[in-house]
Amino acid sequence: MRRAQPWLGTVVDITIADGDSCEPAMRAAFTVIADVHRLMSFHDAHSDVSRINRAEVDEQILVDARTAEVLEAALALCADSGGLFNPFCAPLLVEWDYLPAPDARNAPDWRAGTLPLVIDGCRVKKLAPAWIDLGGIAKGYAVDAATEALRAHGVRAGCVNAGGDMRGFGDIDWPVLLRDAQRPQMPAFSTQLRDGALATSAIYFSGRTTRGQATSALVHGASGKPLLSGGSVSVAASRCMLADALTKVVAASGNAEHPLLAAHAASAFVVAA
Numbered sequence: 001m002r003r004a005q006p007w008l009g010t011v012v013d014i015t016i017a018d019g020d021s022c023e024p025a026m027r028a029a030f031t032v033i034a035d036v037h038r039l040m041s042f043h044d045a046h047s048d049v050s051r052i053n054r055a056e057v058d059e060q061i062l063v064d065a066r067t068a069e070v071l072e073a074a075l076a077l078c079a080d081s082g083g084l085f086n087p088f089c090a091p092l093l094v095e096w097d098y099l100p101a102p103d104a105r106n107a108p109d110w111r112a113g114t115l116p117l118v119i120d121g122c123r124v125k126k127l128a129p130a131w132i133d134l135g136g137i138a139k140g141y142a143v144d145a146a147t148e149a150l151r152a153h154g155v156r157a158g159c160v161n162a163g164g165d166m167r168g169f170g171d172i173d174w175p176v177l178l179r180d181a182q183r184p185q186m187p188a189f190s191t192q193l194r195d196g197a198l199a200t201s202a203i204y205f206s207g208r209t210t211r212g213q214a215t216s217a218l219v220h221g222a223s224g225k226p227l228l229s230g231g232s233v234s235v236a237a238s239r240c241m242l243a244d245a246l247t248k249v250v251a252a253s254g255n256a257e258h259p260l261l262a263a264h265a266a267s268a269f270v271v272a273a
Contacts, residue, residue, distance in 0.1 A: 086221025140244025
């Protein structure tokens with residue numbers, strides 16, 4: 001059984017290898033994907049992310065437990081990577097026309113270093129002006145959540161693929177095609193995924209010139225400069241949320257053996273331009 005739906009700014013493709021009697025599992029998986037989209041979208045004015053971005057300094061916002069989980073992971077990875085993974089680059093992405101400006105009175109400066117949020121359970125307190133964007137980690141989290149929903153419904157083998165962020169489980173080698181950096185409509189080579197996750201980041205389709213400046217949707221979190229390499233970075237890990245975020249660390253550092261990979265039992269490989 002295979003289904004696809006548009007979510008998370010891409011097409012989410014879910015395959016269940018158990019047969020055609022798993023419609024409840026498929027519905028459950030897409031429901032949690034939709035929940036993550038609703039809670040963590042930068043574009044949706046009613047999402048937890050948008051509510052945080054509109055909040056005043058020292059204001060506390062009550063968020064969904066899933067949003068809090070992703071926020072905590074994002075802040076931890078930001079700190080552990082020295083800011084290479086930085087969920088507070090949204091002002092730059094707004095300036096470069098990749099994201100819409102939130103309904104906030106004053107646009108904050110791009111932030112590196114000090115984390116401007118504190119999380120206590122499901123309460124988020126803003127310590128300084130900031131816009132947060134979970135686009136670099138939430139898609140991977142959604143893939144993990146959908147995978148767990150399939151398992152909870154008794155699915156023995158399946159694969160969730162959200163625009164190249166994917167996780168497979170069961171006694172199957174799931175095929176993976178990685179794009180050619182020069183001709184992204186064509187595959188560069190193929191590999192296989194078994195009981196694990198894989199995420200890829202690249203600027204194939206986001207690289208452009210914005211008001212005379214070369215930009216992309218990938219940002220070096222510590223310097224605030226756009227990443228302009230034409231290659232791609234893929235990370236394999238046990239969870240797609242980790243793989244998703246770690247691609248940004250490898251892309252920003254240029255180090256396919258960055259220490260955070262080993263810390264999370266992950267590995268990376270680069271397809272050169």
